Amino acid sequence: MIDFRQKLAEREARHLYRRRRTSDGPQGPLQQIDGREFLSFCSNDYLGLANHPEIVAAFKHGVDSYGVGSGAAHLVNGHSRAHQALEEELAAFTQRPRALLFSTGYMANLGTVAALVGAGDALFEDRLNHASLLDAGLLSRARLSRYDHGDVASVQNKLSDSSAAQKLIVTDGLFSMDGDIAPLPELAAAARRHDAMLMVDDAHAFGVLGPQGRGSCAHFALGSEAVPVLMATLGKGVGTFGAFVAGSEELIEWLIQTARPYIFTTATPPAIAEATRASLRIIQTDEWRREKLQTLIRRFREGAAQLGLPLMTSETPIQPLLVGTAADAVAMSQRLEGQGILISAIRPPTVPEGTARLRITLSAAHSEGQVDRLLAALESACA
Numbered sequence: 284m285i286d287f288r289q290k291l292a293e294r295e296a297r298h299l300y301r302r303r304r305t306s307d308g309p310q311g312p313l314q315q316i317d318g319r320e321f322l323s324f325c326s327n328d329y330l331g332l333a334n335h336p337e338i339v340a341a342f343k344h345g346v347d348s349y350g351v352g353s354g355a356a357h358l359v360n361g362h363s364r365a366h367q368a369l370e371e372e373l374a375a376f377t378q379r380p381r382a383l384l385f386s387t388g389y390m391a392n393l394g395t396v397a398a399l400v401g402a403g404d405a406l407f408e409d410r411l412n413h414a415s416l417l418d419a420g421l422l423s424r425a426r427l428s429r430y431d432h433g434d435v436a437s438v439q440n441k442l443s444d445s446s447a448a449q450k451l452i453v454t455d456g457l458f459s460m461d462g463d464i465a466p467l468p469e470l471a472a473a474a475r476r477h478d479a480m481l482m483v484d485d486a487h488a489f490g491v492l493g494p495q496g497r498g499s500c501a502h503f504a505l506g507s508e509a510v511p512v513l514m515a516t517l518g519k520g521v522g523t524f525g526a527f528v529a530g531s532e533e534l535i536e537w538l539i540q541t542a543r544p545y546i547f548t549t550a551t552p553p554a555i556a557e558a559t560r561a562s563l564r565i566i567q568t569d570e571w572r573r574e575k576l577q578t579l580i581r582r583f584r585e586g587a588a589q590l591g592l593p594l595m596t597s598e599t600p601i602q603p604l605l606v607g608t609a610a611d612a613v614a615m616s617q618r619l620e621g622q623g624i625l626i627s628a629i630r631p632p633t634v635p636e637g638t639a640r641l642r643i644t645l646s647a648a649h650s651e652g653q654v655d656r657l658l659a660a661l662e663s664a665c666a
């Protein structure tokens with residue numbers, strides 16, 4: 284029998300216990316949590332779209348047209364006109380022949396990796412890839428090797444040593460806990476040289492980086508030849524829910540036939556797809572949201588540098604402060620909470636041992652004054 288009590292107590296003692304907060308009301312810089320108002324810097328709603336009035340209206344209109352539940356999986360009768368239209372718009376937006384919706388990013392990764400490689404194949408992953416990509420590797424039964432973070436020489440060596448029939452390189456486009464961008468042009472060149480396929484998980488860059496927010500591949504002007512498998516989520520910068528994979532006609536048909544987390548799950552509500560369509564239009568037209576983010580990022584980094592805070596090398600809305608031990612990161616997060624500022628402490632196993640951090644994220648919905656308030660709170664929390 285598992286002794287849950289003892290196991291939970293152990294976690295608590297190691298400062299690894301995780302607790303949820305209950306928020307009332309929508310996402311936004313100011314959040315009502317357990318009856319108190321907090322200024323939040325931990326959301327992935329980078330563009331401030333999760334509660335945008337046009338997206339809310341599109342969602343409501345979607346419910347009026349389609350009801351709430353999709354009723355079944357896409358391959359049964361859950362694939363609506365709204366899903367179809369969104370897939371076509373995502374394909375156009377990512378400049379790829381086709382796109383396929385998945386219910387979540389976690390499932391998109393599990394399904395896609397396992398559909399592309401299996402026993403006897405080789406899978407190469409950045410050491411800091413998202414947990415869902417590592418789990419996808421285990422599920423696929425391919426031989427998984429993790430290369431050093433962002434290190435193209437490291438992946439080249441592993442590719443040279445491999446004699447597997449199928450080789451797949453998978454990387455986050457923008458790393459979720461570090462805020463740095465993967466060396467995609469070099470990875471694409473390595474993939475070409477070693478006859479490997481490259482897959483990019485753009486969960487954090489989609490809507491945020493590149494011209495019109497087309498993501499990290501567009502940021503480097505890499506099309507579907509260089510990056511044949513592009514995955515992104517819709518619950519972060521897009522502000523809605525779900526995920527998709529974009530690529531060739533044949534890739535998408537192969538996923539429809541074989542990706543089990545696609546086949547054996549209920550389609551997301553069509554109204555979500557309608558909301559996402561509205562969000563995609565806003566992402567393309569509202570250049571000011573990305574410009575505003577740049578202004579806030581600059582202001583935060585300059586202020587933090589003046590305070591001598593341990594910034595990491597990131598030019599993106601993810602601006603982690605390295606703390607070290609889980610205990611110190613939790614203590615610092617609690618001190619900030621005392622000042623009405625919400626930033627979660629990120630601890631192992633999400634990040635490597637000894638690199639616990641405060642993961643600060645900026646949103647286009649923040650004001651410069653709110654960034655200044657954050658800096659002041661950090662100054663006193665670090666003192």
Ligand SMILES: *Cc1c(COP(=O)(O)O)cnc(C)c1O
Pocket residue numbers: 386387388389390392413415455459484486487516517518525526
């Ligand atoms: C959040 C995230 C996912 C999972 O996406 P969900 O839609 O939340 O399941 C996958 N990959 C990365 C890099 C992520 O940050």
